[in-house]
Amino acid sequence: MQVQVKLFAFFREGRFIKEDRELPEGCTVGEVVDTLNINREEIGVLMLNSRHCQFDTVLHEGDICAIFPVIGGG
Amino acid sequence: MTDKIFRVNMTDLSTSIEDVPADWAGHGGRGLTSTIVAAEVPPTCHPLGPNNKLIFAPGLLSGTTASNSGRISCGSKSPLTGTIKESNSGGTSAQRLAKMGCKALIIEGQPQDDSWYSLSLTPYGVAINKEEELVGMGNFAVVETVEKRFTDKIGILSIGQSGEMQMSAANISVKDPDSHLRSLGRGGLGAVMGSKKIKFIALDAGNSKVEIADPDAFKAANKTFTKALVDHPVSQALGTYGTNVLINIINEAGGLPTKNFTSGQFDGHEQISGETMHDLIVERGGKPKHGCHQGCVIQCSQIYNDLKGNYKTSGIEYESIWAMGADCTVDDLDQIAEMDHILDDIGIDTIETAVAFGVAMEGGVLEFGDSDEMIRIMTEEIAKGTPLGRIIGNGAASVGRTYGVTRVPVVKNQAIPAYDPRAIKGIGITYATSTQGADHTMGYTIATEILGVGGSADPLSKEGQIELSRNLQIATAAIDSTGMCLFIAFAALDDDTCLPALVDMLNARFGISLTADDVTNLGMSILKTEHAFNQAAGFTNLDDRLPEFFATETIPPHNAVWDFSAEEIDTFWNF
Known part of the structure; x- marks a missing residue:
């Protein structure tokens, strides 16, 4: 299945901003994080189709998965 | 220096130095400005008339070596909202006032x-001088000239043309350590300073220093406190991307108000994002990291070059x-930086003015996305006080009334900032119940709803949002009294050593024995004082x-509406 993965802030360094990736059925958000060599402890926010999600959230065809480090502002 | 109250009467041009009344002694920053406004300003007075007062107060820890303690509070009755107001800013003024022993300037x-x-x-008092040369000038010229008259070490509070013309969105500008500007924004306190006919205030602390009751305990607590700030990953991200790191995440969450609040996502988000801005700053030899005041260890400010x-x-x-950007559908950072510079020079609030432009675009005054026309209106109409300039300079509600626009994002006449309350519901409770009109900084629920700091809350659900906003509004009122930057809250929410160290510093500074509960109670009493004034x-x-x-209008992509009932909102004040 195809899933769009988006990275933000310093997660982009040496990786990408946005990429369509071919993933196996049943793949979770956490597994995407792992394949990108991002330490799970560095994760601040995960979103699936603009809603917050967890490492164990299962992805589906056409999903948009956004991965953020710990960030803040205001 | 023993702390004193400096008082200036602009009716008879007299000044006095007074002892601090006993019941003001435990207050600083916002707690003190709001206490004084409540005690001395008739609530029904005209904000621009002789009965309103303008009060400046450094925070309780300002002027000390405590990290991030250089924030100044300015209080008054707001000409924009008609409510009590406290504006908060960095720059060099809080430290100058604290060092000269000025607990408050009234x-x-x-x-x-x-x-x-x-x-x-x-440190010896206040002089009132007639001013002619700088009348009609922008803030950058004021800072340059005043530094030449005194020294470049001087602290400066000033107003631009918008403050002179008493526009409701006018700021008071505060000189930063590099002689650039920070702003006491929102709520139009620059207009109050203009109504008192004061163009600038020069602050010379000489070699005066703040006295610390227990220097060793203070130093130890500051070390713990600073470590908590520096170690928190949010602090590190703020130093790299600035607060603008939020553009992409708020857009992704569907809560980035776009085209005058008609969508929650902006096609041009990447062009105006913190990531893009960081790369441009580095490429052009600017500074991605910069402190708005001496002693800041977070450094969320930056120097943006053309x-x-x-x-x-x-x-x-x-x-x-x-x-x-998004609200006016402008996707060019250089144009936005140019406008930021112009608005700083005129001395007018960037949020209020730009939201007013968004409403004006909907009203047909100019096209969405036309940043050239925005720049023309800023320099040719607002700075010169033409009728259109004054309509925009009086804020979003003023534009809506003038041009018959009904989609006007304001609460108590103050523009709603960068988080749509339909898609991020907790912040809507803050907008609705804040004692000062729509203002995200009053109770920043975004930390928990979007950023996962201090727990989590579903931004599209109403559950727990009123309590979240209440707790954050109480904590914020207390932090705003210490002189601390609000961004210490990220560390305070996640690191158990941070708040106790802050309380220890307060105790060591004044030789007192506050507890964490006392600080919470202080926050509650400030909110109640402000609410009673309103x-x-x-x-x-x-x-x-x-x-x-x-x-009544849904916002894509979540197609959410604001669905809190009036009865639910009113439970906010049950404390």
Whole structure:
């Protein structure tokens, strides 16, 4: 299945901003994080189709998965 | 120096230095400005008349070596909202005031003639001088000239043309350590300073220092406190991308108000994002990391250079970039930086003014996305005080009334900032119930709803949001009294050593024995003091509401509406 993965802030360094990736059925958000060599402890926010999600959230065809480090502002 | 109250009467041009009344002694910053406004300003007075007062107060820890303690509070009755107001800013003024022993500067009355004045403060008192040369000038020229008259070490508070013309969105500008500008924004306190005919206030602390009751305990607590700030990953991200790192995440969450609040996502988000801004700053030899005051260890400010590598602006915030960018559908950071510079020079609030432009675009005054026309209106209309310039300079509600626009995002006349309350519901409770009109900084629920700091809350659900906003509004009122930057809250929410160290510093500074509960109680009492002032000024629970369109118009991509009932909102004040 195809899933769009988006990275933000310093997660982009040496990786990408946005990429369509071919993933196996049943793949979770956490597994995407792992394949990108991002330490799970560095994760601040995960979103699936603009809603917050967890490492164990299962992805589906056409999903948009956004991965953020710990960030803040205001 | 023993702390004193410096008082200036602009009606008879007299000044006095007074002892601090016992019941003001435990207050600083916002707690003190709001206490003084409540005690001395008639709630029903005209904000621009002789009975309103303008009060400046450094925080309780300002002027010390405590990290991030250089914030100043300015209080008054707001000409924009008609409520009590506290504006908060970095820069060098809080530290100058604290060091000269000025616990608060109270400016009252109004000159009888058309003369303009300046104030000059030293540890020995206040001088009032007539001012002619700088009248009609922008803030950058004021800073340059005043530094030449005194020294470049001097602290400066000033107003630009918008403050002189008493526009409701006018700021008071605060000189930063590099002689650039920070702003006491929102709520139009620059207009109050203009109504008192004061163009600038020069602050010369000489070699005076703040006395610390227990220096060793203070040093130890500051070490713990600083470590908590420096170690928190949010602090690290703020130093790299600034607050503008939020553009992309708020857009992704579907809560980035776009085209005058008609969508929650902006096609041009990447072009105006913190990531893009960081790369441009580095490429042009600017500074991605910069402190708005001495002693800041977070450094969320930055120096943004233009295409030729020359200084353009600094301290450009997410909310300003959102307002001039997504809300007006402008996707060019250089144009946004140019506008930020112009608005700083005129001395007018970037959020209020840009949201007013968004409403004006909907009203057909100019096209969405036309940043050239925005720049023309800023320099040719607002700075010169033409009728259109004054309509925009009086804020979003003023534009809506003038041009018959009903989609006007304001609460108590103050523009709603960069987070749509339909898609991020907790912040809507803050907008509705804040004692000062729509203001995200009053209770920043975004930390928990979107960023996962201090727990989590589903931004599209109403559950737990009223309690979240209440707790954060109480904590914020207390932090705003210490002189601390609000961004210490990220560390305070996640690191158990942070708040106790802050309380230890307060105790060591004054030789007292506060507990964490005392600090919470301080926050509650400040909110209640402010709320009581507003009620006496004529506000009721019916004013704690969002504009009608939020309940009737859905916002994509979540197609959410504002669905809190009036009864639910009113439970906010049950404490």
